Amino acid sequence: MTKAELYRQVDGLRQRLGGRMPKTYAGLLSLVDHTVEHLRVVAHPMDSRRVSGLLLRGEESVILLNTSFSPESLRFTLAHELIHFFLHPQQRQFLCARQSSPLEWQANEGAAELLVPRHSFLPTMENICSDFWQENDRIAAAAIRFGVSEQVIRYRIKSLRQYYSASTRYASISAVVEQAQFAGLVEGRQKASIPVAGRQSF
16 A cells, blocks of 8 residues: 555545544544444553554454553554554454554554644644744644654654655646645745645645
């Protein structure tokens, strides 16, 4: 699955869950509880921090979350397990312990897209850059805005830079302009305001 295909599936999942994702772990937990049938989320501290969460699929599927982590990490892990639940129905069990596989990449990238949508990340960074000049300040402000860790924002910037670079091979002119704008934002350059008609996904 390509990144573009994954993003389209996550867009569909976001709409299925009601659109905008709650900005807190408790809010996302409540959303899942009220909108996703045959799925129960259990949060419990674990002795080991090597496992952040797991999914057990059955007639009544269960996501188990390790509450030894911060609320921001728990929110991301819950989103990660939701990607597994909806996008990988053929798998019966997922143990998320820093594994490296195509399905784990999809769950990490999908969770990042679900919580930090590409179509709202760019204008948010544009607004932040008008007030903050240091990279750490911009990343910290974006992390607060989207309710994720700073690590997720850094991951998102890196991932979208790669996505933009690949997408310009077939993108429309407006997408190419967006790619240039994004490059300027993440490098902290001041830009002239460039209107983009029909802002598309990047």
